[in-house]
Amino acid sequence: MSEKIRVYITQEEVENRIQQMADRISSEFAGKTVHLVGILKGSVMFMSELAKRLTIPVTMDFMSCSSYGSGTVSKGIVKITKDLDEPIEGKDVILIEDIVDSGNTLAYLIQVFKTRKPASFMICTLLDKPSRRVRPEVKVDHTCFTIEDHFVVGYGLDYDQKYRNLPYIGIVEFE
Ligand code: IMP
Ligand code: MG
Numbered sequence: 513m514s515e516k517i518r519v520y521i522t523q524e525e526v527e528n529r530i531q532q533m534a535d536r537i538s539s540e541f542a543g544k545t546v547h548l549v550g551i552l553k554g555s556v557m558f559m560s561e562l563a564k565r566l567t568i569p570v571t572m573d574f575m576s577c578s579s580y581g582s583g584t585v586s587k588g589i590v591k592i593t594k595d596l597d598e599p600i601e602g603k604d605v606i607l608i609e610d611i612v613d614s615g616n617t618l619a620y621l622i623q624v625f626k627t628r629k630p631a632s633f634m635i636c637t638l639l640d641k642p643s644r645r646v647r648p649e650v651k652v653d654h655t656c657f658t659i660e661d662h663f664v665v666g667y668g669l670d671y672d673q674k675y676r677n678l679p680y681i682g683i684v685e686f687e
Contacts (some may be wrong), residue, residue, distance in 0.1 A: 534565030554610030615647030
C-alpha cells in the first residue's frame with residue numbers, strides 16, 4: 513500500500529503559531545530560566561523551533577518513552593526507555609510533546625515528573641486530538657493546534673518512522 517501526504521497545516525501557519533507560543537512563554541517566565549524537556553523523537557523539531565524563539569534563558573533535556581499495546585491500540589502501559597540526564601528538582605520545567613492523542617503517555621509522565629519536585633511544571637504540545645482522549649485528567653497548558661481525528665505526519669511526527677522532516681503538517685492518505 514502506498515501513501516500520499518496532503519498538506520493540512522502549512523509551514524507558515526505552524527511557524528507563526530510557534531512564535532506566538534514562544535512570546536507567551538517568554539513573558540510568562542520573564543526573569544526565569546525554563547528547562548525544556550522534549551519527548552523523543554516526535555518533539556524534536558517543535559522544541560528546536562520554539563527554543564530558538566524564546567527570549568529568556570533556556571536549558572534542555574530529553575526523555576524517550578514507549579507505549580505498549582497491540583497494533584495501533586495503546587493499552588496505556590508506558591515505559592521510560594531513556595531517562596533525563598539531569599535532575600529537574602527546583603526547575604521551571606516545560607514538557608514538550610508533538611501530539612496528545614489518548615493521553616496515556618502524558619498521564620504516566622505527569623506522575624513521574626510530580627515525584628521529582630520541579631519548581632513548576634507545564635505541558636506544551638504542537639498538536640492535540642481531544643476526540644481520542646481516554647485520560648480526561650490530562651490537562652495541556654499550551655496547544656499550538658487542536659485537530660480533528662486525522663493521522664498526521666511532519667514537523668517531527670512520523671508514519672513508520674518516515675516524514676518527520678516535512679516542514680509542514682500533513683495528513684496521510686492511503687491509495
Ligand atoms: P498518546 O499516549 O496516545 O497520547 O500518544 C501520543 C503519541 O502517539 C505521540 O507522541 C505520537 O508519537 C503518537 N501519535 C499519536 N497520534 C499521532 C499521529 O496522528 N501521527 C503520528 N504520531 C501520532
Ligand atoms: Mg511522542
